[in-house]
Amino acid sequence: MTRVTEARAAEIFEATKRWGRWGADDERGALNLLTPERALRARGLVRTGQVVSCGRELAVDPAPDNPRPALHHMLVAGDVAEPRRPGLSASADFVGVAFHGMAVSHIDALCHVFVDGQMYNGFPATEVTSLGARRGSISAAFDGIVGRGVLIDVPRHRGVEWLEPGDSITPDDLDRTLEAQGVAAEPGDILLVSTGRDARRAVHGPWDPNTTGLAGLDPECIPWLAERDPSVLGSDGVSDVLPANEHRWPIPVHSCLIVGMGVHLLDNLRLDRLAAACAAAGWWEVQLTVAPLQIRGGTGSPVNPIAVL
Amino acid sequence: MTRVTEARAAEIFEATKRWGRWGADDERGALNLLTPERALRARGLVRTGQVVSCGRELAVDPAPDNPRPALHHMLVAGDVAEPRRPGLSASADFVGVAFHGMAVSHIDALCHVFVDGQMYNGFPATEVTSLGARRGSISAAFDGIVGRGVLIDVPRHRGVEWLEPGDSITPDDLDRTLEAQGVAAEPGDILLVSTGRDARRAVHGPWDPNTTGLAGLDPECIPWLAERDPSVLGSDGVSDVLPANEHRWPIPVHSCLIVGMGVHLLDNLRLDRLAAACAAAGWWEVQLTVAPLQIRGGTGSPVNPIAVL
């Protein structure tokens, strides 16, 4: 299945590519848009102090969308707590995760994807070695991401509980949803596109996104995004509509946003609770904080983005 | 070495214990103090929009303070990126960490420590099984922690770059430092006590906290803390002064705050950059966000707390 021709995807990539925009040596990409001024303005979006997590519980159980489950191992449990003895009586655990994939809420670093052997800003893919990334690593986001988060709640606008797997969101969907929500996307925004995945999963159980698909952005949304100029793009899916195209641009939103535009992506978020909170409040802009683990040379991080309304 | 007698520690524990304060079934402890009102007020602390991380880079290298290094493994690097072929060309990695210890910035869940076979609110230690914690797990903080962070920069007030390992911070230190900073600790605050550990580590290299020690709070600070009623307590050390006492209360701040008072702790933070930012700004209160990974049944999480000034 193919939603965009190979030629059109290449055309979009070239048209939206912005290498050199922040200098030939830049590794932060659109995070450069997150200026103190924007963080300052984002505080103004806090109107009730309601705090909402946009992360999923860490996926430790095998499932069709989680073929390589995260590891959560107890190192010491309460069974060996020996009361009334010197020495701390404590419990501890180990967590391990290959966070890319379809189950874990995570951020993609700019080195996560390559096009023609190059990552964002033209650094060669070989800068990502078996010892870690020397360029484009998640260290660009070590200081945290704080800005204005705008939820684009497509299912709500369409009047459905969720979009079906494989369903494409068009630029028109984005425009109309934002219009209905009474909010406009601005440069530097952290855009969060809801597809209702969590609601569908709660009803129908998990499915394999590689074969059954995921709702996501039609590739024609990429120029739309380039115009709005977000700092970060997130979704409860993987932003791209799946199944992947069977040509050189399998998931063009990843390729164009990460490689071409230098935009970090947030994948597999949990947006149902944010959607409910926004609908109840009647506004869809929030202060959003993303705090990646500081994995030197990492290609991203598991995250638990926190919205404050 | 012992800084407090066993009897006095037990006395402090009993005097500051608050089981049942939020109900017999409560597992959130002092996180209950983080009401929307307090989150709303915290936004007012954002004055310039400067964002500062309070987390350390994930400790993947062996060191005297890191005998069980975190794992960061590349799963696929740029060496196998094959340009101009169908299929996504991408890099990915795995991260694994036993986050408790002396090297990784992490949050302690309320099930992390036991006193006489019990955790906070009297739940038996055996509720933490080899399959994970059924009570007191980090799920209490899944929604994120957002509040007013107050940095207590003890070395700055004492006019030193750092406190030496084993040095105790007294209630008087806390009072005078806060007074000099022109800020008062209020109920629900996230208190961050700096000892200058990062500065010392940068000059002298890492050391073993178990033998050489860490600067931290004298046990007599515990009643002081109980009066101030913080929601969370953090430090660039482990809050407790080390080496540990050689009796039933090896690290009484852990025992009293976590078990007795239900206060989550933040250990091994990086506070030098926050200290510099606060000193430059001339204020020591910030909006602080902590976003634990959502590890069901977990005893805590690695974190990267984000301050906004």
Place this chain on the structure above:
Amino acid sequence: MTRVTEARAAEIFEATKRWGRWGADDERGALNLLTPERALRARGLVRTGQVVSCGRELAVDPAPDNPRPALHHMLVAGDVAEPRRPGLSASADFVGVAFHGMAVSHIDALCHVFVDGQMYNGFPATEVTSLGARRGSISAAFDGIVGRGVLIDVPRHRGVEWLEPGDSITPDDLDRTLEAQGVAAEPGDILLVSTGRDARRAVHGPWDPNTTGLAGLDPECIPWLAERDPSVLGSDGVSDVLPANEHRWPIPVHSCLIVGMGVHLLDNLRLDRLAAACAAAGWWEVQLTVAPLQIRGGTGSPVNPIAVL
């Protein structure tokens, strides 16, 4: 589905239980049968020097029979090998595995299974703590297992390529197969029961043993086994026929052999190559060596048993 009543399973367990046979403190169980004399006799089974592995390739890919794949991570690959520089140029990797399950060739220690809260020889299950097993661990086999291996090639005798999932092997099957092979089971033997699982998997692909089943021993084989008195029992399945019984004895071969009789089990072996070699040679007894990793407190180990004909 149930192949044996709960009452009959309990009866078999009691009838074949041999706690105390090697003393009240014994943790080696039937490994005690592997005397130097038996190892000496086993050398006589080497007639051609043909060496055959009975282990499967480590299962690192998700599959219906492998929901929690093993981890194989490169730590350093050839991409960073820098020729003509001081310092060793080398590659290295990490391997991690939760070896119990349906995919990895492994040995079960005597602490792996409990009946009514007890393991072999009556040690309480609580001797297996969150820190490891204090009783019945795989350390009983640290010195290696060397003895006479006898392949019981049931599919060959039945004239089929494989037994279907859920198919039960009866005591009569075992007798007739051995008779046809011209070999008798003797005390101290390492008995290897082939079901043709590898052949079926090669043709039909992997399946979920928990739902679709596995061929294995009917519970009535347990008294037969108790009479033959093997040191170790192995299979290309998990010895038990699956799906499991829906009562207190879900997999009675595991319960009776491990807990009752103190017999280490070898699960998920690869026996097709041994079967082919034995058929070609015309004999079904071999020198067999099993070399568990020396995991102190472990409940077993991944293994690669080596047969020599």
Place this chain on the structure above:
Amino acid sequence: MTRVTEARAAEIFEATKRWGRWGADDERGALNLLTPERALRARGLVRTGQVVSCGRELAVDPAPDNPRPALHHMLVAGDVAEPRRPGLSASADFVGVAFHGMAVSHIDALCHVFVDGQMYNGFPATEVTSLGARRGSISAAFDGIVGRGVLIDVPRHRGVEWLEPGDSITPDDLDRTLEAQGVAAEPGDILLVSTGRDARRAVHGPWDPNTTGLAGLDPECIPWLAERDPSVLGSDGVSDVLPANEHRWPIPVHSCLIVGMGVHLLDNLRLDRLAAACAAAGWWEVQLTVAPLQIRGGTGSPVNPIAVL
């Protein structure tokens, strides 16, 4: 410190290199010497049936010689065994190990070391990718290694309990020790060189081999080895004497044996018990079995070699 000049090491490498000996495509190297005939002859070395492990307990605790400890995590312990309920009551664990290094008994695959960007038989280092080794992996040894093991007990011949760290074993040492033991090294042997490391460690505790050193083979032993033509070389150290040379040949035995000669190495064995058994028996040749885990694309494996006298 340097025990051999860079020029002499290069000369030895060239003089002992045997690329192409078993064909340009060969990946088994000296394992080709382990013919069925040799395995058949090795059975004749079994005279009493005494079985002795040559592996160390898996090193899960931090130590100067173990800066990256192996992971052993209980997945489920006896604390949750619930008697008299349907469902199997069992314990299970996870083991993870970066086995190269100075603490874990392991085998080095032929892809483990490179010289000038090449591995054994001239395959480029880049054949070892971040996804695993495409050439020279441990799969060459998946079928197991069975042959004649010859212990060369140098400390015993020198009349000491152990060789000191940094002490070099010369060709003359090897000759005299073998002569005293009344055994000659033959082509295809698995040579095991004891330095008494375990005895020293038991008395003095662990030390850092990189700085304090390890006893091992003087580089002039390499031509001696090339003449004897072993199938595998092992040691209780790492065969090379340490600290490493500070030039392009830091550990020339590794470079020459693995890369030049195609000989798999066994590092960090435990040889004290084998030494005691051989001394008691009065002979130093055994049947030896090494059974690597079948890690596809792996650079080696943790092992527990089993000797039978």
